[in-house]
Amino acid sequence: MSHFSIFSIARNALSYHENWQKQWRSPEPRPHYDAVIVGGGGHGLATAYYLAKEHGMRNIAVVERGWLGGGNTARNTTIVRSNYLWDDATHLYEKALQLWEGLSQELNYNTMFSQRGVMNVGHSLQDMRDIHRRVNANRLNGVDGVVLSPQQIKDMVPIMNTSASLRYPVMGASFQPRGGVARHDAIAWGFARAADALGVDILQNCEVIGIRRDGDQVVGIETTRGSIASKKVGIVSAGHSSVLADMAGIRLPLESHPLQALVSEPLKPILHTVVMSNAIHAYVSQSDKGDLVIGAGIDSYLGYGQRGSFPVIEHTLQAICELFPIFRRVRMNRQWGGIVDVSPDACPIISKTHIKGLYFNCGWGTGGFKATPGSGWVMAHTMAQDRPHALNAAFALERFSTGHLIDEHGAAGVAH
Amino acid sequence: MLKITCPWCGPRAESEFNCGGEAHIARPLDTDALSDAQWGDYLFMRKNPKGLHREQWLHAQGCRRWFNAERHTVSYQFTKFYKPGENPDATGEGAA
Numbered sequence: 001m002s003h004f005s006i007f008s009i010a011r012n013a014l015s016y017h018e019n020w021q022k023q024w025r026s027p028e029p030r031p032h033y034d035a036v037i038v039g040g041g042g043h044g045l046a047t048a049y050y051l052a053k054e055h056g057m058r059n060i061a062v063v064e065r066g067w068l069g070g071g072n073t074a075r076n077t078t079i080v081r082s083n084y085l086w087d088d089a090t091h092l093y094e095k096a097l098q099l100w101e102g103l104s105q106e107l108n109y110n111t112m113f114s115q116r117g118v119m120n121v122g123h124s125l126q127d128m129r130d131i132h133r134r135v136n137a138n139r140l141n142g143v144d145g146v147v148l149s150p151q152q153i154k155d156m157v158p159i160m161n162t163s164a165s166l167r168y169p170v171m172g173a174s175f176q177p178r179g180g181v182a183r184h185d186a187i188a189w190g191f192a193r194a195a196d197a198l199g200v201d202i203l204q205n206c207e208v209i210g211i212r213r214d215g216d217q218v219v220g221i222e223t224t225r226g227s228i229a230s231k232k233v234g235i236v237s238a239g240h241s242s243v244l245a246d247m248a249g250i251r252l253p254l255e256s257h258p259l260q261a262l263v264s265e266p267l268k269p270i271l272h273t274v275v276m277s278n279a280i281h282a283y284v285s286q287s288d289k290g291d292l293v294i295g296a297g298i299d300s301y302l303g304y305g306q307r308g309s310f311p312v313i314e315h316t317l318q319a320i321c322e323l324f325p326i327f328r329r330v331r332m333n334r335q336w337g338g339i340v341d342v343s344p345d346a347c348p349i350i351s352k353t354h355i356k357g358l359y360f361n362c363g364w365g366t367g368g369f370k371a372t373p374g375s376g377w378v379m380a381h382t383m384a385q386d387r388p389h390a391l392n393a394a395f396a397l398e399r400f401s402t403g404h405l406i407d408e409h410g411a412a413g414v415a416h
Numbered sequence: 417m418l419k420i421t422c423p424w425c426g427p428r429a430e431s432e433f434n435c436g437g438e439a440h441i442a443r444p445l446d447t448d449a450l451s452d453a454q455w456g457d458y459l460f461m462r463k464n465p466k467g468l469h470r471e472q473w474l475h476a477q478g479c480r481r482w483f484n485a486e487r488h489t490v491s492y493q494f495t496k497f498y499k500p501g502e503n504p505d506a507t508g509e510g511a512a
Contacts, residue, residue: 240466242463242464242466254464256464256466301435302471302489304490309430401452
């Protein structure tokens with residue numbers, strides 16, 4: 001891959017920027033790969049990259065039914081943080097955050113990772129108790145976090161209505177300084193380019209229509225571009241995980257729901273951090289383009305349509321208008337939805353299955369984007385070594401039989 | 417905004433209802449005889465189909481009764497509404 005640098009920009013300027021190399025190839029599928037990743041979003045591409053980079057595997061394919069990074073990776077509200085409650089979840093998200101901190105350099109791609117902090121606002125005494133508890137848990141696990149008073153919140157975000165006239169007044173907030181936002185497309189493209197440079201074949205417009213087994217061993221996949229043989233198949237397909245699990249005769253505890261988001265018209269810089277509120281349900285940040293990026297709760301019905309119902313949008317904008325009166329006249333530009341695979345404990349499933357060589361990385365629900373590099377990193381380990389890493393051992397499918405659920409609904413910050 | 421037909425009240429806006437997830441999951445009769453895997457399957461595993469889905473709805477801001485519906489999870493089109501105990505596969509009566 002041609003290295004991006006000020007020198008490469010200068011050099012390419014001499015030929016009018018007509019000679020930049022394609023960032024990834026579009027190869028024909030080979031009949032056999034040592035490992036196949038089903039799902040070409042951020043998590044799948046990251047898995048392929050780390051399989052090649054950390055585990056030295058070379059004969060790898062990523063199979064994507066649409067265009068890479070076109071699913072939830074293109075549709076999230078770009079928030080990155082690691083301030084979860086329980087030890088196992090915190091360590092996994094913190095691994096991801098630490099990878100984020102070096103990712104632009106490692107991938108030689110500007111992920112636009114902006115550590116502008118993430119604020120979770122509390123509106124009741126119980127909110128504040130939960131906030132204190134979670135910040136303390138974070139600090140005990142070596143993760144940064146502080147509790148802010150309403151005055152400190154007002155100093156940081158002057159446009160927030162912190163007065164007592166709010167229906168649910170602001171009583172304080174947790175704040176993770178190392179959290180922030182990143183460019184969602186860049187993470188897909190950055191991992192795709194880096195994986196391709198290490199020899200990974202990215203096969204787009206290639207839908208998996210069957211999973212082939214020989215007894216209890218996976219031997220390959222059937223796709224719309226032909227049969228592909230492999231003894232290691234990793235399913236990293238988010239909202240479509242149950243569809244693929246069905247092909248292998250596996251039941252998952254997932255429900256695929258619409259999750260909506262919307263952006264405003266571009267504005268001059270006005271919001272310099274990420275603000276999330278569970279109680280009056282909204283989360284908002286401002287992109288480098290100037291648009292407010294606003295997210296909502298899931299639609300309560302199952303949906304694979306990548307769209308949801310308007311009352312959800314109205315409900316979230318009510319919260320935004322209440323919390324930020326200055327935004328009441330701002331016009332919204334664009335809304336859309338994704339398909340989030342929510343699990344019973346709001347934690348992912350990164351697991352081997354009873355079928356040898358078949359692995360699932362799913363159930364990230366509403367909170368997958370922040371974990372992208374960490375998810376790929378542990379999934380690559382699980383596939384390459386045929387056993388989970390310490391960081392994802394607790395997230396095996398077995399926990400839904402043993403009862404060892406890890407309830408992160410509170411820290412997920414998105415209404416389920 | 418989905419339009420949902422309560423079998424008692426008639427067609428109403430989605431905002432009057434709560435969705436109760438997959439329908440026809442019968443609680444096992446002898447739970448002490450189940451293995452952990454079987455109990456976990458009842459509690460947690462779901463069909464989650466990309467296609468027709470039979471689900472439960474509560475008319476929360478109306479008559480507050482539960483009923484069932486069949487809906488396509490891609491088009492969101494409802495194909496059936498039926499009361500608890502009614503057989504959705506019976507021809508003739510029982511369809512929306």
